Amino acid sequence: MATDTDRMVPVAFLDDLDETGQTVVQENGRAIALFHHEGEVYAVDNRCPHMGFPLTRGTVEEGMVTCHWHHARFELAEGDTLDPWADDVQTFPVNVRDGEVYLDPDPPSDVPATVRWRNRLADGLHENITLVMAKAVIGLDSADEGFHTPVETAVNFGTKYRAAGWGRGLTTLGCMATLYSQVGGRDKRRAMFTGVREVADDCAGEPPRFQQYAFDNRDLSKERLLSWFRDTVEVRDADGAERCLLTAVAALDPTDVADILFTAATDSLYLNAGHTLDFINTAFATLDHIGWAGDGDTEESNAAKVLASTVEQLTGATRSEELSSWRDPVDVAALCFDAADRLDDCVAAGEGRTWEEPDGFVDTLLSDDPEAIIDALTGAIREGATRTELADAVVRAATRRVAWFATNNEFNDWDTVHHTFSYANAVYEATKRTSTDALYRGCFDAAISVYLDRFLNSPRAPLPDPDESDRDPEAIRADLLDCFDQQGEVNRAASLVSEHFDAGGDPADLKCVMGRGLLREDADFHTLQNVTWGLERFDDATSDEERRLALIAPARYMAAHFPTRRSNEQTFSIATRLHRGERLHESE
Numbered sequence: 001m002a003t004d005t006d007r008m009v010p011v012a013f014l015d016d017l018d019e020t021g022q023t024v025v026q027e028n029g030r031a032i033a034l035f036h037h038e039g040e041v042y043a044v045d046n047r048c049p050h051m052g053f054p055l056t057r058g059t060v061e062e063g064m065v066t067c068h069w070h071h072a073r074f075e076l077a078e079g080d081t082l083d084p085w086a087d088d089v090q091t092f093p094v095n096v097r098d099g100e101v102y103l104d105p106d107p108p109s110d111v112p113a114t115v116r117w118r119n120r121l122a123d124g125l126h127e128n129i130t131l132v133m134a135k136a137v138i139g140l141d142s143a144d145e146g147f148h149t150p151v152e153t154a155v156n157f158g159t160k161y162r163a164a165g166w167g168r169g170l171t172t173l174g175c176m177a178t179l180y181s182q183v184g185g186r187d188k189r190r191a192m193f194t195g196v197r198e199v200a201d202d203c204a205g206e207p208p209r210f211q212q213y214a215f216d217n218r219d220l221s222k223e224r225l226l227s228w229f230r231d232t233v234e235v236r237d238a239d240g241a242e243r244c245l246l247t248a249v250a251a252l253d254p255t256d257v258a259d260i261l262f263t264a265a266t267d268s269l270y271l272n273a274g275h276t277l278d279f280i281n282t283a284f285a286t287l288d289h290i291g292w293a294g295d296g297d298t299e300e301s302n303a304a305k306v307l308a309s310t311v312e313q314l315t316g317a318t319r320s321e322e323l324s325s326w327r328d329p330v331d332v333a334a335l336c337f338d339a340a341d342r343l344d345d346c347v348a349a350g351e352g353r354t355w356e357e358p359d360g361f362v363d364t365l366l367s368d369d370p371e372a373i374i375d376a377l378t379g380a381i382r383e384g385a386t387r388t389e390l391a392d393a394v395v396r397a398a399t400r401r402v403a404w405f406a407t408n409n410e411f412n413d414w415d416t417v418h419h420t421f422s423y424a425n426a427v428y429e430a431t432k433r434t435s436t437d438a439l440y441r442g443c444f445d446a447a448i449s450v451y452l453d454r455f456l457n458s459p460r461a462p463l464p465d466p467d468e469s470d471r472d473p474e475a476i477r478a479d480l481l482d483c484f485d486q487q488g489e490v491n492r493a494a495s496l497v498s499e500h501f502d503a504g505g506d507p508a509d510l511k512c513v514m515g516r517g518l519l520r521e522d523a524d525f526h527t528l529q530n531v532t533w534g535l536e537r538f539d540d541a542t543s544d545e546e547r548r549l550a551l552i553a554p555a556r557y558m559a560a561h562f563p564t565r566r567s568n569e570q571t572f573s574i575a576t577r578l579h580r581g582e583r584l585h586e587s588e
């Protein structure tokens with residue numbers, strides 16, 4: 001270990017150390033353990049790197065110190081551990097002169113903090129150890145690498161170590177990258193911890209993924225690649241589809257690549273209960289966060305890794321036209337395909353026109369007449385409705401299905417209304433990154449899914465009307481957090497959110513508190529998504545009613561699913577206290 005003799009300070013007499021075999025000295029506010037063992041003096045940080053137990057209370061044998069709390073073992077000279085979950089312990093250079101022990105209390109590190117914590121995050125991902133990941137996320141954040149490095153590290157890991165490719169874990173990561181900007185303070189660290197943790201969990205025990213290669217021919221047109229990609233997806237040829245897509249990534253610009261993927265993802269209906277397009281959209285959103293190119297060459301670019309990993313779930317997806325619920329008693333799949341067949345004519349008719357959304361349009365989407373729903377959508381396109389405008393209307397309908405979800409339903413049906421909302425929201429977000437009219441088809445099947453969910457609003461849950469309140473918004477937010485501490489406070493959560501608007505509270509504060517309420521729980525994938533997309537929807541909503549609904553819907557969802565055991569919060573709290581140097585064990 002490199003050291004400078006000028007920094008060496010006397011800390012103990014060798015005779016005294018020889019007598020006891022060990023002692024603790026304080027230097028620069030740190031407790032350093034000295035061990036006299038097998039004729040040598042060793043100095044190590046006295047706080048066990050795992051959870052802070054004093055190593056001088058451990059056992060020294062055969063060049064190792066074993067911590068007595070969880071029995072992690074550390075080699076004394078360089079601090080390497082046999083137990084990666086515990087991390088290596090820091091050591092300090094020592095020499096003995098004239099019967100006195102000297103040590104360097106501040107040796108320069110060979111590895112910058114950002115590199116060290118990034119490596120530890122990779123270790124935590126590989127071993128699926130939540131405490132290691134929490135420590136690494138906190139370490140990176142304190143080194144001002146709070147966002148980009150955790151996301152990119154987890155993307156590199158997640159796209160490589162799951163044969164099935166992009167799934168729940170990476171989608172949660174992308175979701176948390178979006179939530180990051182909506183929450184404050186330490187909740188940003190919690191968001192990153194949640195994202196990387198879910199990637200590790202999703203990959204644990206899975207075989208790795210081997211990426212295909214782009215074609216050598218880079219002169220292929222978008223139209224040709226689109227045609228090949230759709231054909232290969234249609235026959236569920238994952239390898240062929242991946243090669244086409246990688247070639248598109250190498251040869252085309254990002255908007256053209258998005259057009260290709262979203263077109264194929266809407267050739268069939270509501271794939272995998274909406275997850276497929278939702279995952280693809282989140283994959284693009286994640287690329288917005290970490291950059292299209294990354295550090296790799298074309299084949300190893302972020303876009304290549306991320307987008308290629310979405311192909312397996314696209315080709316393998318369940319197509320809703322295969323489901324009886326989309327065929328009987330009304331063949332709603334046929335309605336969607338018929339509308340898609342008329343799409344070119346509708347778009348041509350709407351060319352140059354500006355759509356004014358008619359009163360009651362969203363009510364029509366919430367009706368129990370699927371033909372009227374499809375007619376309303378195609379009519380809107382003929383009148384010039386853009387993809388984004390139409391998708392926005394469908395998301396507003398889907399938001400109401402969540403906000404109006406009746407608690408007398410089967411509990412798992414919260415997922416049903418969430419799937420529709422999440423899918424509709426993904427179609428809406430995708431319209432911002434593509435130029436393809438194919439996304440109108442996403443509006444058709446999202447609206448039909450809203451229709452199929454109609455019995456889950458029977459009866460509709462009562463929603464609070466706008467009113468006046470002179471209560472302190474801060475007290476209302478505190479009540480909302482308390483409300484999430486109790487089971488079944490679904491309607492109360494809606495009332496508190498509404499009251500926060502009535503009292504003129506700052507919605508940004510309300511969103512932060514909802515984020516805090518979410519991130520302290522062991523929230524499942526769907527809840528994490530539902531809240532994040534709700535907060536995001538708030539930002540795009542254009543009326544007071546829609547802004548209220550955007551937050552009421554996830555607040556009800558949260559209240560239905562909380563409280564949980566909060567075991568991940570316990571891990572995060574331990575990592576935070578260790579980072580601060582706090583005592584965790586009575587014996588310390």
Ligand code: FES
Binds near residue numbers: 050067
């Ligand atoms: S092994 Fe030392 S505190 Fe856990």
